[in-house]
Amino acid sequence: MKMTFYGQFVAGEDHNSIKPLIRKNEAFGVGAVLDYSVEEDLTQEEAEKKEMDSCVSEAEKESPGADHREKKYKAHRQFGDRRGGVISARTYFYADEAKCDMQMETFINCIKASGNQPHYKPSDKTTLQFSEVLVKWRRFFNFLSAQQGKSQMTVLEQKLELEQLKESLTELGVGAKDDIENWFTGEKLGLSGTIDLLDWNSLINDTTKISNLLMVPNLQTGHLEPLLNIFTEEEERQMKRMLQRVDILAKHAVENGVRLMVDAEQTYFQPAISRLTLEMQRKFNREKPVIFNTYQCYLKEAYDNVTLDVELSRREGWYFGAKLVRGAYMYQERARAKEIGYEDPINPDYEATNRMYHKCLEYVLEEIEHSRKANVMVATHNEDTVKFTLDKMNEMGLSPTENKVYFGQLLGMCDQISFPLGQAGFPVYKYVPYGPVNEVIPYLSRRAQENRGIMKGSQRERSLLWKELRRRLLAGQIIYKPVY
């Protein structure tokens, strides 16, 4: 295996054996994002069982017929195997807290070994429930915004008149007049006489206060329902442990001078993952960007998400850090939305995703141009996007030596992009998977498929390889070892 797929896509078995490869890449100006790639080799049935065991809340288990959650945020057995159709990302299934703690230890070792940056993936049932809460809360804002005739404006322009908002909330029966008055008496809230989505989101910062009590109207039935089905004690504990783990990882990252990239997942987990990442950014990105969130530009709402988070970082004065990707779960997302019956969250076609990527990227680059605080990783194998970034950096006078715009590709793929960038002095990183041969095989078999797909479309990479082969034959250098 080490002479074939493993050797091409995986750096080694553990954080020691990967060091020579990391050093070699660094000699060519290419850094590493460590990616511990062990996946359990589960059958589809086992994966589905694990997903259902871990993502169904206690309340749902006790009364399975009752309608506890919106269908998008419920676990569905037929989509329980989240690996289906996903080839550029690792998939973990929640087993128990002990296993999560073990994984955290692995991530800590990864941070210590790194010197560069590892990435992290949180997901389990509390993430699913919390995602639903955040989405319902945002949808409620959209509803109130429409009542004030502002739904056509961009998300940051939608500023709701405070007095009108209080009246609507009281009329809807969301709370008593005095309670609602109290919501908006915080330090910053309501001083301007308007409330935007960021102010609105800050109302559920302290989930133990308002959200446990809050009733929001179900926009389909018109009935009031609790924003949050109360967590059981065990679920509360799991949520707290997850926050603690994330906190420990972030502290290790700061201590070791390492940046931590949080990967993006499926849309039914992502709102909670983004929110947790944001809380970490608030806390740890005070002096420089340590924590990076990932934005998937195949999502219709990608631009709204990016602009909202950038605006929040401006208001609160922390360093925005983003990894921009197109998104790895397209087929699964589309199939799930169709089968379960909710709106497809993905852009209608590839061109729309490309436009979205460039729009989000341009927005972040402009932010860097103006504040010099934000950082972005352009994580893509798409040559047009890399060229677009280089042109924009040039236009905006963003020098690669400022280290604010990085590029990211996966190990073993698109070296014709990474290495010239590295040698030209641009910060560029390979996602470097590592792990024991047997345990990396499930991941590798999917990577092999992806590479086949990319190679099919990539005439350019093939012609470059032929050119190099011809050069080596003519120079009598079949086995070529560059000196560095």
Ligand SMILES: Cc1cc2nc3c(=O)[nH]c(=O)nc-3n(C[C@H](O)[C@H](O)[C@H](O)COP(=O)(O)OP(=O)(O)OC[C@H]3O[C@@H](n4cnc5c(N)ncnc54)[C@H](O)[C@@H]3O)c2cc1C
């Ligand atoms: C360093 C790195 C880190 C990554 N981290 C993550 C992560 O955290 N989370 C994650 O989800 N993915 C992640 N990915 C994978 C990424 O999202 C893409 O799946 C992969 O990189 C291919 O996209 P591209 O921009 O490289 O290439 P391209 O070939 O230009 O784009 C392919 C992508 O375009 C989109 N697309 C294709 N067809 C359509 C269509 N018909 N309609 C709408 N959109 C379409 C899909 O997102 C598809 O993956 C990462 C990739 C890299 C290189």
